[in-house]
Amino acid sequence: MMVSRKLRWLVLSGILLGTCGLPGFSEAADAGMHVDQVGYLNGYSKTAMVTDTGDTDFSLVDAKTGQTVYEGKLSAAKKDAMSEETLRKADFSSFNKEGTYKLRVGSRESYDFEIGDNVYAVPAVETWRSYTLSRSNTPIDDPVTGLKVKEGHAQDRQAQVYFTDKLNKKGDRLDVSGGWYDAGDYGKYVTTAAISSAELLLAYEANPSHFTRGQLFFPKGTQEETKLPDALQEVQFELDWMRKMQRKDGSMFHKVAGLAWPGFDKSPDTDTQERYIFGSCTSSAAMSGASFAIASRIYAPFDKAYGETMRKSAERIWGYLAKTKNPIYRVDEGQESGSGPYNKSTDIEERIWLAAELFRTTGDKKYEKYLQSVADRFTQKPSFFTWDNTLALGQFAYLKAQNANPALQAKVKAAFLGYADDITRKIESDGFGCALAKDEYTWASTKNALTQGDILLMANQIQPNAAYVEGALSQLHYLFGRNSLDKSFATGMGDNPPEHPHNRIHESTGAYVPGLIVGGPNAVAGGDPDQTAYLKSGHIPVAKSYLDVLTSWSTNEYAIDYTGTAAYALSYFAKPKAMNIDMLKLKRSYPPITKK
Known part of the structure; x- marks a missing residue:
């Protein structure tokens, strides 16, 4: 049994x-x-x-x-x-x-x-700490969770370029060490790196007083001597990896991974297969530039030179995209055999986000001129932001920018707040106060709900409204178990969290890492074999289409961009709290189980 x-x-x-x-x-x-x-x-x-x-x-x-x-x-x-x-x-x-x-x-x-x-102080810390425990190329010996990794994927220091183009030859070896593992596998993707780091930076920007030094209880050897609050130090680890993925022409490589999915018995330091650098994609490049632009204005007060470096990296991407009019998603045979695609054949929403962040950061009107040239799309009512549609983030950046064109800003405001009002109406009509419509119970539905909560918190910064804040808080209630399954979709949080997340670190080491947000109910057939069989087994209500099993990656896998949505909301509602490692241990629903 x-x-x-x-x-x-x-x-x-x-x-x-x-x-x-x-x-x-x-x-x-x-x-x-x-x-x-x-x-x-x-x-x-x-x-x-x-x-x-x-x-x-x-x-x-x-x-x-x-x-x-x-x-x-x-x-x-x-x-x-x-x-x-x-x-x-x-x-x-x-x-x-x-x-x-x-x-x-x-x-x-x-x-x-x-x-x-x-009440959310410890979950906030645990959520941010989960990024530290997802670092690649880093020895981890964590006293809170018991996670021990010698050094994950040291071979990333000499990863091979998988293709030949005008900038690189197939087989070129580059140092792309660092960065966070994306999800339950060991791929590192520019797409999710960009949107995750951006949301974490925006969380800091919204409430800087909620972040302190010493807050994340970094495992020994992972903390740098710096004046940065722990949260910014952690995001910097990801930003520095993203910069390694930038190419000479300003573009970005797309991802780093192996050619085969590692088994669940493979920990990061025992997955020794060759690692490759795959592809190039204009949408993920634009997202990277937006993240760099945000970083530029946030890090500058702490380190002016680093802020400048971030700005220049963002502007190099803008320059590349200005010369590359058509969207690109490069794919070479075999590149998806051991990693996910994160493929997108268009890039207008991501170009908008990049332009808006650069305008907010630099004030240069050339970026606003671009936004005016695509006003038909820019002023449309958005949907919740995700890795393949960042329009809402571009609109929020423009609404926070100084010296913007009043007429254009008014149209964007009407669209953005109109969507926020749509979200509040959905929340009010749902029995659990969840923001999800029927067609939003898809892969990553937890993220879909939390992102809509984050948009409400952003809308509240534009036009204060208590209903926006309450609506955002309602999504945290949904996350932590106020749902039809009585299930917390965050590892280690609440008394009924995921026991079997689709996570190779968890399964291979026996250490249960708290703060990871899993996908949640997915009512769309074909997500994975377990989920598909479950949906065919009988009538399953939409909100109950979830399996807490290891192999259901479409309902029970975490990803860094899922977790980023929770980190944003938790960082709004949680204030710094004096605590120690023992307090974190006591709050955990699952102490580590050491495998024999």
């Missing part, structure tokens, strides 16, 4: 410690009690959803004493289309006493959760 990681730990801790009452753990909850398993912030609404059984009353009970601390009435029952559940809402917004509680309805109880002023 398969025994879950959590159960094994509870049994082990009961033997060794004489109790299973460790912080962060609770007994199994009733499946119809849907709460944010991390917690609720004072000063904002606090609601949970309950599958209807006819009960009309609810109470909050102290998780330690069982004492009732609050009583209230459930809302009227209402059918939720995505989950196909009939729900009642428990609203305890007026209860503000800090502590750990459970929701009780009749004989049913929820998982426990905190109420307080800073």
Whole structure:
């Protein structure tokens, strides 16, 4: 019989410690009690959803004493289309006493959760730390998770170019060491590097006071002597790798990977296959330039020279694209055999984002002139941003820019805020307060929901609106278990997080890394064999189309751009908190399991 990681730990801790009452753990909850398993912030609404059984009353009970601390009435029952559940809402917004509680309805109880002023402080740190633990070419010995890696993919220092063109010959060896592994495999992709680093930088830019030195508890040997807050130091690690991927003409190589998918028994330091540098893509180049442009203005106050380096790298990409009018996605036979494509045959949205960030950073009107030349696309209502459509990010950058053309800026504002209002209406109509429409329960649906929350936080910077902030917070509640599956889609967070994420580091080393955001429900057939078989097994409600199994990469794989969406929101709602490594260990839902 398969025994879950959590159960094994509870049994082990009961033997060794004489109790299973460790912080962060609770007994199994009733499946119809849907709460944010991390917690609720004072000063904002606090609601949970309950599958209807006819009960009309609810109470909050102290998780330690069982004492009732609050009583209230459930809302009227209402059918939720995505989950196909009939729900009642428990609203305890007026209860503000800090502590750990459970929701009780009749004989049913929820998982426990905190109420307080800073309940997301530890999840914020863990989410950002997950990038450190995803570093390639870096010895890792992490005292929090137990992760030990000697040095992942040292061969990246002499990776081979996979193709021949006017700049390189096939077989040229280049140093492309550094950077973060993209997802559950060991590929390193410029596309997701660009959008992830950008969102992390924008999180810092929105709330710089929320970031400090010493905040991320860097494992020994990974921290540099610098005045940068830890968050910016971590992003710099990725930016420096991206610069290695820039070519002489200003363009970017597309990715670094092997020719075969490594087995799940292969840790980063035992995957010794040859590594190759693949492709070139104008959309990913433009995204890289946008990230460099953001970095230029953020790092300049700390290191003027580095800020200048970032600006020049962005401008070199702009110069390359100015000469390269047509979109390019280069693909050579065999290059996708051991890595994902991240292919896009157009690039207008990414060029817009690059131009807008360069305009915001430099004030040079030539970038605004380009935006005016593509105004038909630039002023359209956006969708949530993702690696293949960054229009919303370009619009946000332009709305934050100084000395912009008033008429153009007004049109962009109307489009951007119009989309934000669309998101709030979706949230208000959904039984769980989730931003996802039916056709948005796709691969990476968790990211889709969180990104829409991030857009609401960005919209709030343009035009303050409490509904935007509440809507963004609602997506964190969805992430941490206030959903029809009672599942936290963030590793190590809440009492029912993913146990079997599609992650080779996790599977090969036995170390469970918290803070990774997995894809979530995917109702589109063909995502992976397990998910496809599950959808064919019977009628599966859209919001429940998720599998917590290792091989379901379309529902249970993490990626750095998924995690970036959570990092942005958590960085808004979490304030710095004095903590130590022991506190992080106690908050973790799954201590590391060492493989024999």
